[in-house]
Amino acid sequence: MDALVRLDDVRKSFGATRAVDGVCASVPVGRVTGLVGADGAGKTTLLRLMAGLLAPDGGTVSASDALGYMPQRFGLYEDLTVAENLSLYADLRGLAPAEQGDTFARLLSFSGLAGFETRLAGKLSGGMKQKLGLACALVATPRLLLLDEPSVGVDPVSRRELWRMVHELADQGVAVVWSTAYLDEAERCHSVLLLDQGRLIYDGPPKDLTQRMRGRSFAVRGIMDRRVVQAAARRHVGVADALIQGAAVRLVLAEGAAVPAAAELGAPQAVVEPVAPRFEDAFIALLDRHGGPVPALPEIVHHPRPRGGAVVEARDLVRRFGDFTAVDHVGFDVAPGEIFGLLGPNGAGKSTTFRMLCGLMEPSSGVARVAGIDLASAAPEAKQRLGYMSQKFSLYPDLSVRQNLDFFAGVYGLSGARRKAVCGAMLDVFALGPMADTNAGQLPLGFKQRLALAAAILHGPDILFLDEPTSGVDPLVRREFWGHINTLAGDGVAVLVTTHFLDEAEYCDRIGIVYRGRLIAVGSPEEIKASARNPEQPDPTLEDAFIALVEACDREERS
């Protein structure tokens, strides 16, 4: 088959980090090739090598000159209109002026941007920006299209459209490289290059990798307490991975292991039935970085809390910025021991809602109460009971891991032997011991997130606010995270979490879907999914349900 990119033993290092470590691969025409891996796996570096933006330290890269490249932030000029961006890239890529009119018309209708020609790129939504970025990359009809994480920050509806567009291009003979950290996207590619720590660990159709897992994926259904079953499954020797999925627990068995009996999983009445394997199952099995059992959280963090009524209350919350309503009459409760997820595209109002609840921002109207106290009126004792992990890394980059923990313990009033004990325990639990004296700013992303979670919970809060806690960490660290979060929820901690990973929303007891500032649905993942069930979609995924809800909301808006 004709290859538009050939990589032969390509190496690239930045300082001591081997970003790309001996990759051999090729990209065929007429296919969508997924460049899949966790953050920091080397995807962007490899793409930039293909685009000629970086020179390899070793090996050879040969790629077609007729390439279109869309960087992570789309490369759009926000002060320029849609049409001006297109014509800039057309001129730069040498598209003859006579052809521009037809090409623009075709690209605009292809990307659904017709009618928006005079809008500034900066005023487009995330999904529209991305389509414009794609259109700009396509302007000189490239034979090779390189897309760097095109689906980040884009709502599921736009994401679906983008996949349709990309497959259409592949059918026309374009070689598309799509880099992504979302493992569910890998399954939509014809072929996958799977990267881990700069090395290529799999090259081939995603199905072939998934098929290796046949007979190893199971679902445990009909259970009372999902977290008890998950915890039991995790302890079971034959189980490589156990994940909550709505009301069920999904198991991936270790190679050659027998199917565990329901009783062994602490749920004698449950049914263990085989399910189709997913790409993620194979990915986890392939990475095989399972360490020993994770040490338990220290007693100050891990202890039972009183149960009872709601501890987080949002009542009719409204927040306006000028004449823009970011949060529009949002209301929900979170009870002790409950994990409540706020789900929605970027800019929907999740973070604003979150900030009002944490007392970081005053609502325009409505009430935000935590532990019965209105946080806007600043009550330090309420904040003492609250743990907060922000989306951005908010620790001190120039302090070491140990100093950061020590500082946050001090801030929350822990002193002497207690402080020492807690910090020591956190280093153990989060496997930060070996890098205790490294400056926090120097840590790899996954470890930064671990440290951030450790700092947010070390004072044993009763209420935990997590803003996109797992963005940018690999699936293994995400599992570890959720293990801790589940433990805390089991202790009676109320957890409010925002996420844009739809599969993560499945771990929540209840989710609220935020769209254009409004809470358009609240319920358990099963209830949300059920709401989208129809003859066409007998078994909708959470993403299907999400899209159905958002589309219904848009229809309502229009009429």
Add this chain to the structure above:
Amino acid sequence: MIRLRRLWALVRKEMVQIVRDPSSIVIALVLPVVLLLLFGYGVSLDARHVAVAVVVPEPTQRTASLVTAFANSPYFEVEELRDRRPAEDGLVSGRYRGVVVVADDFDAQASRGLDAPIQVLLDGTDANTARLVKGYAEGVWAKWLGYEARDRGAALAVPVNAETRVWFNEALESRNFLVPGLIAINMTLVGTILTALVVAREWERGTMEAMIATPVGRLELLAGKVIPYFVLGMGGMALSVAIALILFQVPMRGSFWVLTVVSALFLVGALNLGLLISTVAKNQFVAGQIAIVAAFLPAFMLSGFVFEPSSMPLWIEALSHIVAARYFVTCLQTIFMAGDVWSVILPNAGALLLIALVLALVTLKRTRKSLE
């Protein structure tokens, strides 16, 4: 190689951005006007209405005439005191910038035709004002002595310090001297800071990465920045010159074409310095900091705009020779106040050309079509 259509596309893009993004207009056109107005009206090297205490322990007709002489001076706001103590306290607290103490036997000495001594106490914390007050006070006193002597029909043997007159002349012209210097500062702002910032902004927003991935060459990339900001810079220059000539009535003794050529040379150098900075600094904050330290502060301090380089320590003066603004300020002051003095303009313009060429070459060499 430069392809005109690509270059034009880049230039047009930049122009549209300049028009749509108010921050570049603010830096290029509003800031220079504000600086000009601020320095033109607010800052001048002369002092007027300086609060001064005159201590007269024993008032007589003669002392009264001296106090009147001080009070009539436009430079002083006079308060007459009997006692020295409150005057000194006032000097300490900053109420007075100077204290003139008339001797107890002033009248007696003056009538005997001897010296008529006064003592001037100055607040040295502001050395410039102190020097001015000293000069003015000496001037008033000398003048008064002259009148006094004439009244008595006798020449007075007091040496009149002719140097004090320099301050007066200077005060009248300080604006003429400051405004051309300011124009150089404005050009530095537009040239260096603006280009450094706009390129850093492209790195920050990820558009530079997309640019590099297109077939655009580095010469086109650089020219695509230099051309629009050259036009903007010359616009800022024209605006500054118009304000200088119309609002501040600065004389224009040289010719406009010399002014244009010299400004163009300086601006090309400044633009290239900005581009050079942007090859190192890839976010706007760092780019701004470096541009201020590498271009704005030297232009302010070492160009001779306010502080004369020849009165600086030797090594700092040596340093000022690599500051392009120094040559530009000299050219501007000459063109505005003296005319087309070729013996001054040619060597300075030559230095500007050399600096511009060196910076352009280094920038071209340092610019890579790569992310490293």
